[in-house]
Amino acid sequence: MAVVAELSSSSSYTKSTRLHSSQCSISSTHLSYLRRRTFRPVTRPRAATITCSVASDQVQAPIAIQAADPNSKNDCYGVFCLTYDLKAEEETKSWKKTINIAVSGAAGMISNHLLFKLASGEVFGADQPIAMKLLGSERSFEALEGVAMELEDCLFPLLREVKIGINPYEVFQDADWALLIGAKPRGPGMERAGLLDINGQIYAEQGKALNAVASPNVKVIVVGNPCNTNALICLKNAPKIPAKNFHALTRLDENRAKCQLALKAGVFYDKVSNMTIWGNHSTTQVPDFLNARINGLPVKEVIKDQKWLEEGFTEKVQKRGGVLIKKWGRSSAASTAVSIADAIKSLVTPTPEGDWFSTGVYTTGNPYGIAEDLVFSMPCRSNGDGDYELVKDIIFDDYLLQRITKSEAELLAEKRCVAHLTGEGVAFCDLPEDTMLPGEM
Numbered sequence: 001m002a003v004v005a006e007l008s009s010s011s012s013y014t015k016s017t018r019l020h021s022s023q024c025s026i027s028s029t030h031l032s033y034l035r036r037r038t039f040r041p042v043t044r045p046r047a048a049t050i051t052c053s054v055a056s057d058q059v060q061a062p063i064a065i066q067a068a069d070p071n072s073k074n075d076c077y078g079v080f081c082l083t084y085d086l087k088a089e090e091e092t093k094s095w096k097k098t099i100n101i102a103v104s105g106a107a108g109m110i111s112n113h114l115l116f117k118l119a120s121g122e123v124f125g126a127d128q129p130i131a132m133k134l135l136g137s138e139r140s141f142e143a144l145e146g147v148a149m150e151l152e153d154c155l156f157p158l159l160r161e162v163k164i165g166i167n168p169y170e171v172f173q174d175a176d177w178a179l180l181i182g183a184k185p186r187g188p189g190m191e192r193a194g195l196l197d198i199n200g201q202i203y204a205e206q207g208k209a210l211n212a213v214a215s216p217n218v219k220v221i222v223v224g225n226p227c228n229t230n231a232l233i234c235l236k237n238a239p240k241i242p243a244k245n246f247h248a249l250t251r252l253d254e255n256r257a258k259c260q261l262a263l264k265a266g267v268f269y270d271k272v273s274n275m276t277i278w279g280n281h282s283t284t285q286v287p288d289f290l291n292a293r294i295n296g297l298p299v300k301e302v303i304k305d306q307k308w309l310e311e312g313f314t315e316k317v318q319k320r321g322g323v324l325i326k327k328w329g330r331s332s333a334a335s336t337a338v339s340i341a342d343a344i345k346s347l348v349t350p351t352p353e354g355d356w357f358s359t360g361v362y363t364t365g366n367p368y369g370i371a372e373d374l375v376f377s378m379p380c381r382s383n384g385d386g387d388y389e390l391v392k393d394i395i396f397d398d399y400l401l402q403r404i405t406k407s408e409a410e411l412l413a414e415k416r417c418v419a420h421l422t423g424e425g426v427a428f429c430d431l432p433e434d435t436m437l438p439g440e441m
């Protein structure tokens with residue numbers, strides 16, 4: 001027989017845990033505490049529901065009953081409900097003000113690597129406390145709890161708060177950074193236009209939520225594919241946030257390109273600099289070997305094999321994701337997480353003299369003649385304040401311009417295909433057939 005009982009206590013966080021006996025499951029809210037050095041619990045009521053299947057001859061103990069609040073899924077998680085008195089702690093006196101980092105797709109593969117790097121301090125710095133706001137869905141909520149439990153168990157000193165939730169309007173509240181990773185993967189037989197529409201709707205919704213509740217100067221990095229067009233949709237739905245603040249992640253492509261040039265030149269990859277990825281995070285992307293440098297020299301002076309540069313190198317970078325999926329059985333997660341960390345570090349630390357980095361950013365006002373009103377990967381520099389400027393001293397040749405034009409045409413076609421999501425009228429999809437996400441080949 002089944003016994004259903006509710007426990008009396010307090011909180012606003014709802015979770016489900018399976019008991020060790022495997023005969024009972026608990027749907028409980030988490031105890032919330034006021035965070036002080038002494039970790040004194042606050043007397044907020046907690047509620048829990050326990051369902052047990054027991055044999056009819058077993059004695060059933062009466063259990064106290066009080067209503068739960070099953071709708072509230074966005075509050076502090078576990079140990080992160082404890083408040084530390086920062087002033088009382090000598091070592092924290094030099095810490096900066098806590099920043100809020102929102103992450104969507106937080107229960108996914110990429111996040112499973114990224115969150116721990118963020119919490120460790122290696123991205124924002126050893127004096128930068130962070131609060132994590134993790135967005136999941138009904139589908140992923142239990143997994144998200146698992147993620148939060150692992151974060152608890154890491155005892156990261158800089159991780160001051162973790163919240164999990166399924167409503168972007170709650171999770172994105174006061175976000176200083178929004179790392180938007182969640183997206184539906186393209187399944188077998190799904191048209192690219194279908195993927196653009198499904199994921200575009202996610203990014204339109206999240207753009208609206210950011211517009212409504214995030215910090216007005218929030219920096220947004222869109223990872224979920226197709227990331228350039230998702231970023232465009234997101235920024236169009238967030239008119240209060242500067243368009244310049246939205247990025248589409250192409251740092252993984254930059255890192256892949258550096259690796260291939262280093263391999264060919266027989267140097268370690270720290271010798272490769274000034275690497276631009278132009279355009280879309282797709283197989284039309286253009287890894288720019290004309291402006292890149294190896295040991296400070298133009299690539300073409302070090303690698304004299306033009307055919308390899310134009311064909312072998314370019315295609316290898318464009319299709320690296322797909323080759324990896326064939327081998328690994330899933331898309332790049334660890335290297336993507338590292339590249340997100342790199343992308344953030346490039347914005348919060350000054351760019352080394354003479355160098356630059358690639359990121360997909362808003363084209364309006366660009367000095368290269370690329371169509372306006374797209375999100376296009378271009379070379380950028382930062383003084384470390386989270387902002388960036390486009391690099392001006394870039395050279396072009398016919399090959400480079402021709403390739404850039406192809407990627408630009410693809411993004412213009414994607415944009416027409418999502419006009420219903422950017423507020424620009426009726427969508428019309430005429431996507432070039434030969435172009436794909438890096439993982440789709």
Ligand SMILES: NC(=O)C1=CN([C@@H]2O[C@H](COP(=O)(O)OP(=O)(O)OC[C@H]3O[C@@H](n4cnc5c(N)ncnc54)[C@H](OP(=O)(O)O)[C@@H]3O)[C@@H](O)[C@H]2O)C=CC1
Nearest residue numbers: 105107108109110136137140182183184224225249252336
């Ligand atoms: N820009 C780049 O360089 C790269 C981008 N990517 C892209 O990043 C994204 C995330 O990759 P990864 O973390 O490996 O993927 P996972 O499949 O592990 O996680 C993706 C998350 O997306 C969420 N999601 C949102 N909507 C849907 C939906 N309709 N169906 C299924 N899941 C959905 C899910 O979380 P929830 O249920 O909580 O919403 C899920 O946890 C993908 O779009 C991938 O193509 C990957 C590598 C490189």
Ligand SMILES: O=C([O-])CC(=O)C(=O)O
Nearest residue numbers: 321331332437438439440
């Ligand atoms: O297509 C994917 O999901 C993977 C991807 O973007 C990449 O590896 O660059």
